[in-house]
Amino acid sequence: MLAELQIELARFRSAQVASGPVLSGTVVACDGGLIEVAGLALPIGSLGAIENDVGDEALAEVIGFRRGHSLMMLLGDTQLLRPSAKVRAVGSPGTVRVGDALLGRAVDGLGQPIDGGPPLDLTQKWPLSGKREAALERAPVREPFDCGVRAINAQATMGIGQRLGVIAGSGVGKSVLIDTVAGHAVADITVVALIGERAREVSDFVARHMTGVQRGRMVVVAVPADHAPNLRLRAAQYATAIAEHFRTQGKRVLLVLDSLTRVAHAARELALVLGEPGAARGYPPSALAAITRLVERAGNSATSGGAITGLYTVLADGDDTSDPVVDTARAILDGHVVLSRALAQRGHYPAIDIPASLSRVMDDLVTPDIAEAARNLRALIAAREDNRDLVMMGAYRTGSDPVLDRALAHSQQIDAFLMQARGEAVNLADSLSGLAALTQMTHGEAGHE
Numbered sequence: 001m002l003a004e005l006q007i008e009l010a011r012f013r014s015a016q017v018a019s020g021p022v023l024s025g026t027v028v029a030c031d032g033g034l035i036e037v038a039g040l041a042l043p044i045g046s047l048g049a050i051e052n053d054v055g056d057e058a059l060a061e062v063i064g065f066r067r068g069h070s071l072m073m074l075l076g077d078t079q080l081l082r083p084s085a086k087v088r089a090v091g092s093p094g095t096v097r098v099g100d101a102l103l104g105r106a107v108d109g110l111g112q113p114i115d116g117g118p119p120l121d122l123t124q125k126w127p128l129s130g131k132r133e134a135a136l137e138r139a140p141v142r143e144p145f146d147c148g149v150r151a152i153n154a155q156a157t158m159g160i161g162q163r164l165g166v167i168a169g170s171g172v173g174k175s176v177l178i179d180t181v182a183g184h185a186v187a188d189i190t191v192v193a194l195i196g197e198r199a200r201e202v203s204d205f206v207a208r209h210m211t212g213v214q215r216g217r218m219v220v221v222a223v224p225a226d227h228a229p230n231l232r233l234r235a236a237q238y239a240t241a242i243a244e245h246f247r248t249q250g251k252r253v254l255l256v257l258d259s260l261t262r263v264a265h266a267a268r269e270l271a272l273v274l275g276e277p278g279a280a281r282g283y284p285p286s287a288l289a290a291i292t293r294l295v296e297r298a299g300n301s302a303t304s305g306g307a308i309t310g311l312y313t314v315l316a317d318g319d320d321t322s323d324p325v326v327d328t329a330r331a332i333l334d335g336h337v338v339l340s341r342a343l344a345q346r347g348h349y350p351a352i353d354i355p356a357s358l359s360r361v362m363d364d365l366v367t368p369d370i371a372e373a374a375r376n377l378r379a380l381i382a383a384r385e386d387n388r389d390l391v392m393m394g395a396y397r398t399g400s401d402p403v404l405d406r407a408l409a410h411s412q413q414i415d416a417f418l419m420q421a422r423g424e425a426v427n428l429a430d431s432l433s434g435l436a437a438l439t440q441m442t443h444g445e446a447g448h449e
Contacts, residue, residue: 023089028069030081033228034273035060036069037087045128046093048072052080059090059110061230064274073273075110075231094129096238097122098245103189106206106220109235114222115206126241128234130297139300141334144365145309146428148184149177151352151418153431155374156337156359157366160252161300163310164359165260165329168339168351169319175201176422177339177350178256181311183209184425187217187254189246193239194222195232196262225262229269233290236263240297240308247306254309255298261315264291264325280324288328295332335359348419355382370432373439380407380414380442410442 025040027050040048042062048070049057058081060072072087097111099122106115113120141159158164168174175197182192182205192209194202202222209218219242223235236257243255257263264287271284278284298310314329319341330336335358343351355378363371384407390396391408398405407414417438420426426434 025070025087027081027083027085027087030083032273033073035072035074035081036066037072038069040070040087040089041065041068042070042089043093046089047075047091048087049090050074050081051086053082054080060087061234063230063270071274073228073230073270075228075234092125094127095125096128096241097124098126098242099124102219102242103217104210104215104219106202106210106222109221109223109227109231109238111238115210124245126245128237128241129293130237130241130244133301137302139302139307140364141300141361142364144428146186147181147311148186148425148427149180149350150420150426150431150434151350151354152337153426153428154417154435155352155354155378156335156357157362157374157428157432158309158335158359159361159365160309161298161307162334162359162361163295163298163312163332165333165336166311166313166339167316167321167326167330167336168313169316169341172339172341172344173349173351174313174315174339175258177337178258178311178313179205179208180350180420180422180425182218182254182256183214183423185254186427187309188251189243190218190254190256191239191243191246192218192220193236193255193257194220194224195236195257195259196223196225196265197258199224199226229266232266233263233270236266236294240294243308244297247301247308248304250304250306252307252309254311256311257294257313259313259315260291260294260329261313261317261325263294264288264328267291283324288324291325291328292332295329334361348415349422350420352418354378354418355385366432370435373435376439376442377414377435379403380410383407384411384414406442410438413438413441 023040025037027035028038029036044062046062048060050060051057059075061075062070063073064071101120101122105113105117108114141161143160145158145160147158166174166177182190202224206220221235221239223232243253246253267287267290268283271286276284276286298308300307314326316326317323338353338356339351340353383404387396387404417434
């Protein structure tokens with residue numbers, strides 16, 4: 001107890017006291033979650049504290065302005081808000097606090113601890129929207145990244161600094177897959193952003209991963225689904241800012257964001273509140289642009305030598321892979337892994353649809369022999385899945401298609417190679433050697449015939 005008090009006293013002594021008058025204003029209107037404040041001219045993204053009837057203050061964020069009034073949205077509930085309530089500016093506009101003290105902690109979108117630990121002593125500032133870099137500042141992806149999942153390592157090999165999407169419908173195993181990657185991937189620091197997920201999943205994730213040696217290299221930023229949309233969007237930006245901060249130190253960071261679709265939903269809610277018309281299936285242009293800005297912040301840095309390897313989950317609503325969010329993500333990402341509900345229903349986990357998944361940088365990361373082996377295995381899987389109904393009905397005659405014959409002859413070995421138990425990790429070297437052995441087996445059978 002005394003040690004914690006000493007830490008707090010030291011933090012108070014080192015804190016910088018703002019000089020000059022405190023900017024303030026008053027609430028003049030509140031409509032559908034949108035609050036108009038007069039007399040407080042703040043940049044978009046700034047925070048303000050609004051008084052309520054019980055003597056507390058509620059944080060709100062500036063999301064626009066109209067006719068000289070600042071338009072704000074609460075980062076919490078609108079209870080006990082009243083007309084002419086006082087609003088004062090807090091914090092530094094457009095910046096967030098970052099630092100090594102975040103390692104091993106779970107925080108919300110404002111950087112406040114949610115793990116029951118002591119307050120964070122964060123002295124460094126970082127722009128919430130990131131620091132835009134020139135295109136040539138992004139070093140190319142040249143080194144493979146070990147994610148711990150055999151099917152991805154072998155068939156859609158990731159690279160350090162790559163941005164990969166995991167596209168799936170609900171209940172297909174997306175959370176289990178990213179859980180495995182977050183727990184077993186090889187990285188200096190792992191930043192996990194749980195945006196718009198169930199509170200129970202956040203609690204379970206923290207309980208599983210924030211223990212032992214692994215805790216000291218992980219940061220969790222979590223905002224469940226029942227929180228305000230601007231707080232959800234802010235959490236995604238904050239997690240990316242934390243990853244950027246560590247990248248400038250030359251660290252190799254794994255950024256896991258679950259899910260990119262929930263971020264788009266939050267951006268859509270904000271845009272609709274501000275009156276922006278919906279375009280693609282109700283998504284305003286700014287909501288889809290928010291995804292692009294967020295994803296483009298990841299990658300390699302030629303200046304510091306650090307890297308942010310991004311893993312973004314994309315929820316395909318109703319298993320519709322032509323959803324605008326899915327299309328936007330697939331176009332900007334460096335590859336995608338598609339999870340199949342049909343495979344999940346057959347008990348095949350991880351339920352990765354190999355023919356529909358790809359890594360755009362794989363050919364630059366593996367040897368030509370491994371790349372050829374991956375293409376051969378992809379062809380076998382595609383032939384088997386395309387003719388599955390024909391085979392199940394007994395309408396296929398052996399010998400009609402040599403590729404399908406090989407796929408059926410080695411179906412059990414292929415499934416055993418692609419399946420992986422929850423919590424199990426398979427490193428990159430073992431994944432590639434297993435792929436080579438499996439390819440030699442199938443081609444050996446073909447040569448024997």
